[in-house]
Amino acid sequence: MEESNFLDIAIKAKEASKKIAVISDEIKNKALINIAENLEKYKDRIFEANKNDLEFARNLVNKGELSEAVFNRLKLDDNKMRDMIQGILDISKLENPVGKVLLKRQLDDGLILTKISCPIGVLGIIFEARPDVISQISALAIKSSNAIILKGGKEAVNTNKAIFNIINSTLENTSGFPKNVISQVFTRDDVNYMLKMDKYINLIIPRGGNNLVQFIKENTKIPVLGHADGICHIFADKTADLEKAKKIIIDAKTQYPSACNSVETLLIHRDFGYPEELLKALEQAEITLVPNPESWHREYSDKILAYKFVNSLEEAIEHINEYSSGHTDAIITEDKDSAEIFLNCVDSAGVYHNASTRFADGFRYGFGAEVGISTNKTHARGPVGLEGLTIYKYTLQGQGDIVKDYVDGKKQFKHKDL
């Protein structure tokens, strides 16, 4: 695609964003229900396309150019399809995140300020091999009244196209739904165009590996919502309960080792009573333990766990605030004061006490769906649901009110919340 073609897509997405911003929740929900129905109705087309992608991917796996893990993520089966469709229906049932009154204040008689939630505008979504992302993100965009430009991974190109075609022809046939709300692009060049178009695109959400996210963050002026590393810590405090420690660490490391919320580093208080028992139990759970400092800033995404002994709670907090990616870090302790200090002082999106880091997830938090997990310190942090895809505007309704009256002292503000 030429840059001028991409520009055309971006301009049309901007136009679409203005139209979807003002349609009713009923139309958005109708669109979502229609999409779910049509994905069910035409699922054979999607499986067919997915088969093509899988054949191509199998060759790459055989040549050693693609990992078995990516191959598995690429694969759509009946279960994944059912979850995909259910996910869209679930999003249609969530509260409309747009048009919520966040503040209503009488500034003076007949002068009413309202802070009201509204969509952000145009989102650029860049994701890797999982084709179920396309339907989930499209549904979230529709429900939050944002337009999106999607760029999926090349391994899933046929599957993505098939899903996209069903979604878009459904939207075209949904009465009152604007055109061009969802667009799809395909190449690395398109990513580069996207990153330049800060005039049309308001937010970039990358879903993928560290390298992808790092590249995007370094090459755009557009705000980026997401996380690069997922270096999560667990600190076994002096008073940690051995059984809880075993259970939590094994869950956090082995339940899904390649997840971003898996633990990468275990810190153990030097005065903890059962260090050998703990480490032995981890090894029995097929966890490889590595005690070298090069590991402190490494995300293994595998059953490998770095560990280190620390002299105090403070040293643990310092280590975490230095090496954590700010995603999720946990303390295991029976001491309430230590837990409180840890929860207050660790500067991460999620800070846990006696719970597995694997809980860091929009579904588990009860958000219904998530666009991803943010380690940003502005806008949205942690698992991001529909709320993170909105901003707000202030409306002011008056009767011919002017500022001069207040500056001259003829009138005084009342500032009364309604």
Added chain:
Amino acid sequence: MEESNFLDIAIKAKEASKKIAVISDEIKNKALINIAENLEKYKDRIFEANKNDLEFARNLVNKGELSEAVFNRLKLDDNKMRDMIQGILDISKLENPVGKVLLKRQLDDGLILTKISCPIGVLGIIFEARPDVISQISALAIKSSNAIILKGGKEAVNTNKAIFNIINSTLENTSGFPKNVISQVFTRDDVNYMLKMDKYINLIIPRGGNNLVQFIKENTKIPVLGHADGICHIFADKTADLEKAKKIIIDAKTQYPSACNSVETLLIHRDFGYPEELLKALEQAEITLVPNPESWHREYSDKILAYKFVNSLEEAIEHINEYSSGHTDAIITEDKDSAEIFLNCVDSAGVYHNASTRFADGFRYGFGAEVGISTNKTHARGPVGLEGLTIYKYTLQGQGDIVKDYVDGKKQFKHKDL
């Protein structure tokens, strides 16, 4: 200053940000009250320093290198000093923006998720000639538990130093208040260092002219909160009340022409009944009217008003969404439906009906104080008070809870808000 010196300041600010994040509201308020007292006590030092700046500035004005407007903003008198001190005391009385529970949810028995407001970290503040900014921003940073690095305008260097010295020696003598929360730097080089230090600085807030803000936005990876242009519109609809229109437009253009919330473009519905009367009244108020398209994207910051006739409400909305800087735009109409369409469809931080654009201001909105006005579409929009200087974290308190139990179906989430 060498880059290594700036790095040292940035590292110390980061350290300080962790300490101020966890001090009590009482200590913060005590610090603010002490600062107010000491500014009063040592105000002669500040006036003396300001006299030096003014002498230097007067030479620049005489040589035509500085505008009279900047000179006036630079000047501190008893009134401004009183407002400055009162502003700090006002901020000490605001609710603590940190540690607020934004959500408390039982995920399951004994597994409690809490979303809690917390500071952002280190803020870089770049401002121009107004020396009252330094005390206001310092007070907001203290109250919101953020560390800040301040870079003021060179015209106000002596005044800024005098105020900074009083603030910092007060903080040193406030029991329990951490060191290095507020730092000051002075040169253009320092600005360039600041913009590079995304590892230590979490948010940049520029307060100043279009060129300054534009330069900063284009030269940093750090999120920037603020606005470059302030191109505000007023649309006089078909059913606009002539008297309201006169009053509002004159206020919006003449009450403080160089303010960012002053109106720059007037759109008039072609079917509005009194166009000559309206334009004549504006001219009588010493407003220069200009009807040329080059004005649509120009901020005059003077008693100059561009104007244009439009054929419909839709054309007015389209013009505004194309040329507005997204700051504040208003409609004057007696037609409730037109007002509602305008408020819904104009995509700006402030959208007004029958009120002057000059109301766009944190004090007038009742926020107590503001760090500036944002035209961003993420994080914070419109006048930004203490809330815009915070983010949140999620804490999760469990009893040894693991994700495997939920994945295996042994347990189900309850998701009950507390």
